Amino acid sequence: MKAVDAVIVGYGWTGAILAKTLTDHGLSVVALERGPARDTSPDFEFPRIADELKHAVRGDLWQPLVNETVTIRHRAADTALPYRRYGSFVLGNGVGGAGVHWNGQLWRASPEDLRLRSRIEERYGKSFIPKDMTIQDYPVSFEELEPHFDHFEKVCGVSGKAGVLRGAKQAGGNPFEGSRSDEFPTPPLAAVYGAELFARSAAALGHHVFPVPAANSSIAYTNPYGVRMGPCNLCGFCERFGCFLYSKAAPQTTILPILANRPNLEVRTKAYVTKILTDSTGKRATGVVYIDAKGEEIEQPTDLVVLSAFQLHNVRLLLLSKIGQPYHPETGQGVVGKNYAYQMCSETAAYFDEDVQINPFIGAGAAGMRVIDDFNSDHFDHTTHGFVGGASIIAGATGGRPIDQMMLPPGTPRWGQAWKSATRKHYRHSAPVNSLGSVMSYRDSYLSLDPTYKDAHGFPLLRLTFDWHDNEYKMTAFIGQQMDAIVRGMKPAKQATLMMKPGMSYDTRIYQSTHTTGGAIMGSNPADSVINKYSQSWDVSNLFVYGASAFPQNIGYNPTGLLAGLAYYSAAKLRDTYLKNPGSLVDA
């Protein structure tokens, strides 16, 4: 293959962001995407998209596990087993990646999330952090990222309400957020009924309720690239679906339209990258190897590699390419695979009588929802609670999919006449309140290559070694108390909480969150991280790694806003500095 200036591995959100920057600059770019080409038309067209079985149950937009999955074990002494069917998380596939079928809850990190270890040590003392908890500060601050968060929100037409605007608190927004340079580009949608009941109850308890920042545009909108979006109609086919209305931000509805005809960009789909090549010094990437749709192995030489696959795949490719020192849990040495983290979620369900019309099918992935941030991050005093982190607490309807989202009170039989009667009694009259809780990083939670199981081409699968820790059980118990109180105030006929309790292991069968993080983390020196503040590999200076693999520990928010902010921050540095004078951007 003819050499190109840059190769992008994975054409989802961060791949699209970097493709724009690099082609703006005149570089010749090849984007390699393992899945198929996908666009709003024809792939997400109504009415075919409104098919729960095809998209939300079988997962036709997801990565086919038949070819490649991961293996999972709870501790290093166990033998990991394959994640054979979807459960705990769903992986993206194809152009747009998981950015096609995400919910669009677009959060910035809290300023204190980005300097978590320092903040906790300053406020509660060094001994507050358990010995095996390996949390780290980001090497970049909220203030440095803010212009890039702002830009990405404008690219996505995010609907929401500012809580802190240029240092001043605003009524109706999130009072705990970092100061914004600008208001959200589109106004929030009205709350769906479950969210309205939640908002009233939470406000009465003194909490600060605001609209979930939603990459579901609320009005007709033109983004800074001139791409037009349409208003969300709360269709109920959002989470797990592509958007047929050009309302949910996806690479297809925000960035890709302006890249479509660029002569210096070539997108190759069904290109399964297996290795990043380095020269004899191991310090310089020279190209990538991929397997094309015909099964042929192709080598694509380049001067710059953008690794922008999903978090787990980024880490696997680094390990397969033998770039960076793999992490060893016994010694704590090595960095690739270090600090894998997840999220701990819970649900408190409100079951109303049949005169309360929740209409759960009216909803979107993010629009129409309400949330509180009072118990997230370090927004409250943790002194007496004895844990680090917290959760956002959210209410609304991501859809009323009857196969997958039927809410029935605990104790309802799973089948038979009693089940059938309960589906009618509760389907239209139940509302969930959910928590999205942070998970810290630990010495024993990491990613490595599996010694036994292989993908369809014979390459080792990635292995996850992960289980819950006391800190998170305490966090979720505390959050559960807050949720119970809020739901009680919604005055349902019945309520029930589903949450993790000490002794319960990570259960891969139940969907919890696709927000897997870490493994190629960002830090201030090569001894504790894989990439520097500009997402540049410490080991290979012409390799940049994007996505939630950079997070040193997880947050109590959806990750897309943060990972896109980090990508735009890096893209600006590439444009202004690196491309003029390639080399290490931070001295090791």
Next chain:
Amino acid sequence: MDRRRFLLGTVPVAAAASMASAAAVSGSATPQTTYTPSYFTAAEWTFLKAAIARLIPSDGEGPGGNEAGVPEFIDRQMELPYGHGSYWYLKGPFADDSPPTLGYQLRFTPRDIYRVGIKSVNDECLKELGKAFTDLGAEQQNHVLRGLEAGTFKVAEIPGGAFFDQLLTNTREGYFADPQYGGNRDMVAWRWIGFPGARADFTDWIDQAGKRYPFGPVSISGRSLP
């Protein structure tokens, strides 16, 4: 033109025509033709219908699984890539004993699960209860299904719970999926719970939170019922 009309305007002409005729019959059931299973043998088919009659019974209020076409749904799924295991990672080695939290670890495709599971359950019914599952009374059938679910009714060749989970999962899918897959015939299950199906437009309801949504379901084919 409001958004719903606009959206429905994108429905293909044939589908729009069927929608119009459906509106004309105003919810009356489509005449049922006898479905001939493609994957299941005659004995398996009888077993499947009997089990589904217990999982979503036909007596009592609300549509039964058999009336909704769930057996047809499952048979048709068996002929799709799903039935052949194309959605699952099925490479070995296979662990004999693994924590349930690590999920499905059998070597079987959905087709295998039914073939092996139905035979194993029937064999065990004959051995323990002296009759094939189909020949048992409703209460005995419930007893067997509860035992499979709880892991107390042991059968050869496959963990009973894995077979039961497959059967229950596909039964619910067939009950609630779009009718194009053969189940949820005439959108009976959607009408039963009040799900408006593929309407996918609630612009006119955004500012009416808390009011009862009054419209019936629409299928992907464009058929609409009150």
